[in-house]
Amino acid sequence: MSGFRMTTLSTLSLCSFVIMWAIAAGSIGRPDLVPSPLQVVEALKGMLSSGEIVKATITSLGRVVVGYLLGGVAGVVTGIILGRITIIRESFSIIFDVAKGIPPIALVPVVIMWFGIGEMSKWLVIAYVVWVVVTISTLVGAKEVPLIRLRTAEIIGLGPLERLYRVVLPSVVPYALIGLRNAVGFAFVALVSAELIGANSGLGQIIMDSRFALQTDRMVVGIFVLGGVGAICQILFELMERLILARRFQTG
Template sequence: MAVDLESTPKLSAPPGRAGRRRRVPGFVYPVVSVLLGLLIWNLVSMNYTSFFLPSPKLTWDGAVELIKDGTLWQAMTASSGRIFAGWALGVVVGVPVGLLTGRIQWLRLMLDPYIQFFRFVPPIAFVTLAIIWLGPGESSKIALIFYTSVFIVALNTLAGVLAVDELRLRAARSLGAGPVRTLVSVVLPSTVPYAVTGARLAMGNSFLTIVSAEIVAAQTGLGSLIWTARNYAKTEWVFVGIIALGVLGYLFDWVLRALTRATLRRYGVNG
C-alpha cells in the first residue's frame, strides 16, 4: 500500500523546549565563580581567627577604612605609575633590541651572553644595588621594572624576527627592497604578534617585581601597604593589598589585550 508522505504527521520537539535552550550569557560564569569563591572563603574563615584568615566581611571593612583615609587609592596610584613607567620603557627598548639582534648576526652573538646571563637573575637580587646606585626614590623602582620587562620583550621580539619566512625576505630583496625597507615592510609586521606577547608577559612579571621593590624601599604603594599591615598585625589590610594587586593586574591586562587585538588587526593577524 502506498504511503502518502505529505499526509504523514511530522515529528517535532515538544512546544517550548527550543525556547528553553537558551545560551547562558558569558558573564554569568565568572560572577558565579567569584560568588562561590567568596562563599568558600567565608566558610573556611569561620574555623580560624581573624588574624590568621580574616573573613570577606572583615576584609571589606578594612578596604572601606583604607579607601576613606585615601591610603588605598594612594597606594594603587603609586604602584600603577611605577609599573607603567618601567614596563613602557622596557617595551620601548626591548623591541628595537630584539629587531636589531635578530637582523644583525654579529650583534646577536655579542649580546647573547649578557641576555642569557641577566634574564636568569631575578630582579629582587638587584634591589639593594638599585637603592645604592639610584637612591630610595622612584628611579630605583622604575629601573627594577624596566629590568624585569626588557629581556622578556627583547627575546620574544628576537624569536619573531628569526621566525620570519626566508622566502619572504628573498622576495623583498628581489623586488629591490633595501635592509631598512625589508625591516619595515616584512620583518616588523611578522614580528608584531611576538612583540605584543612579550609585552603581556612582561606586564605580569612587572607586578611580581613591584611588591618586592616597594617592600624594601617605598613609603607608598601596594607593597608598602602590605608590609605596613604586617607591622600593625592587620591581616585584613594584607588581603586588601593582594586583592588590589590582582584587580590592577586584571585591568592592565584587559587594556593591553584590547590594544593587542587592535594592533594585530592593523597588521592583518588574527589574535
C-alpha cells in the same frame, strides 16, 4: 552563549571562594591571621574614605607604566637586533641567558644602593623584567622573518631601513605583542619586589606596613587591589592587541 557561560562560571567560582574563605576564617578564629571577608570589606571602606588606597594605587600604577614603557621599547629594539644580526646574537647570548635567570627581587638591593629608594630604582627593576620578557619574544619573531620576503625586498631595490620598516617590523609585530602582553603580569611582580623592600608609598608599602602592624585585613586589601589592577591592565592590553592585529590583517 559562551560569554554567558563564562560569566556564570566565573561568578560561581568567586562566590565559592568567598564562602570557603568565610568558613575558614570562622573556623580558625584568628582575625589577626585570617580576617573574614566582612573585615576586609570594612578595611577597604576605611581606606577608600581616607583616599589611602586610591593614592597608593595611582602611585604603583604610575611606576608600572613608566617601567613598562622603558622595558618594552628596549625589549623590542634588543629583540630585533639580536634576531637579525647573527654575530651580535652569538656574542651576547650567554650574557642574556644569565640576565634571564636573575629574579627581580635579587636586583632590588643593588639598584637601591646605586639609585636610592626613589622612583628611579622602581622604574629600573620593572623595566628590567619587561625588557627580558619582550626581548625573548621579539627575538623569535625577528629570526623567523621569511627569507623570501627579504630577498624580494632586495630584488626590488629596498634599502636596509626600508626592509626593516616594510618587511622585518610587520613580521615582528605579532611576536612583540605576545611578549608585551606577557610582560604586563611580570611588571606587577617586579613592582611588588621593588615596593616591598624599598618604598615609602604604593600598594607594596601598604602590604609591608600592614604586616608589621599585624593588620591583616589591610594587607589583604592591598593584595586584592594589586591583583585586580593587574588583571584589568591585562584585559585592556588584550583588547588593544586584538584591535591592532585586526587592523593589521585588514590593511595587509
